[in-house]
Amino acid sequence: MPFRSALSGINAAAQELRIIGNNVANASTTGFKQSRANFADVYAASSSGAASNAIGSGVRLASVDQQFTQGNVGFTDSKLDLAINGEGFFILEDSGSRVYSRQGSFQADRDGFIVNSNDQKVIINTADENGAISGSAAPLRLDSSNIPPKATNLVEVAVNLDSSETPPTTFPFDPARPSSFTHSTSLTVYDSLGSPHLASTYYVKTAVPNEWEMHTYIDGKSIRAAEGETVGIPDKLLFDGEGALSQINTIPVPPGKINFPPINTGSGADPIALTIDVQGAVPITQFGGSFTVNGIKQDGYTSGRLTGIDIDDTGIVRARFTNGQNRTLGQVALANFSNANGLRQLGDTNWAESFDSGPALVGSPGSGSLGLIQSGALEGSNVDLTGQLVNMITAQRNFQANAQVISTADDVTQTVINIR
Secondary structure (H helix, E strand, O other): OOHHHHHHHHHHHHHHHHHHHHHHHOOOOOOOOOEEEEEEEEEOOOOOOOHHHOOEEEEEEEEEEEOOOOOOEEEOOOOOEEEEEOEOEEEEEEOOEEEEEOOOEOEEOOOOEEEOOOOOEEEEEEEOOOOOEEEEEEEOEOOOOOEOOEOOOEEEEEEEOOOOOOOOOOOOOOOOOHHHOOEEEEEEEEOOOOOEEEEEEEEEEOOOOOEEEEEEEEOOEEOOOOOOOOOOOOEEEEEOOOOEEEEEOOEEOOOOEEEOOOEOOOOOOOOEOOEEEOOOOOOOEOOOOOOEEEEEEEOOEOOEOEEEEEEOOOOEEEEEEOOOOEEEEEEEOEEEOOOHHHOEEEEOOEEEOOOOOOOOEEEOOOOOOEOEEEEOEEEOOOOOHHHHHHHHHHHHHHHHHHHHHHHHHHHHHHHHHOOO
């Protein structure tokens, strides 16, 4: 009698309804991946039996396959929210073990580690002091302590000195008298304690063709002045007939760097040992045009505290500080698997590596088959509610049809019993 076959059909329909119900329940779960039921028929015939005459014994649930299609990406107000556009999983540390997730809702805990709601830490490839990404994996941690200051060592100056200028008529040079110099520019430099100081350069056109004098001052004091003096020996800049710098004092260019003796600022910090580069990426020139500052920068900074982080589409994590500095902390690591359907589900939108999935293939976002990172966004569930409702109707019909088979078989059995 077909009772057993129909009963297996009812069980299969009930299992499918459970899978559909789980999908529908997680239609709004961030990073959730829907599942699909795969069924197989059951035959009781042995391998040596007459297969052509075998009658099936029903159906069984062969597998529950996860569908790792892309979910919709929605934007949020937190830069720590991350979504993966493409393949891959975030790597999380859970009490010393690794788990994998597509759920990218992260925040900083009290120790500065970037974690999810289960206190699982995000794994990155760390960066060295120069910002170069290494192959060393570790949890991402934000350091809220102040970064130490850095004294200025190098100043890059790129200006154009007007070749049509005439020498000043006021002698000698005095920074307090604008008529004694032709041009000037200033910027802030820092000592070893992070205290700011005003550095100024003054340019004086001489009577010698294509020759200029450059006076360098810090806090109103000439770097090349002797003790007790205010005006020091200037540096001479010589240009060729095409307006390019050819010589500094008696030294041919390149390299185009002027080294100054250490200057004591009186702030208790170490003396500032300054080098001015006038032949950098944008060199100093003498063209027939107005005086122009094309670039001026220095490599020092005061102390600063963390104000926020930025994560680009390749997963590079950069910290921003109040002193205008940026530091690369590392790069978000992603993992992929030869058979993602073989991953073991752990709940909480997490998966674990298994024998069927194969080992984790770790790489950086955008490399190989791995997708890119979207900061300030979350990947939604990939559940298609319309499709699930249609599947629900189909499963319900299957349940009813198998129940009808049992009812019909019961009527047949009752008829046989009533034969006299």
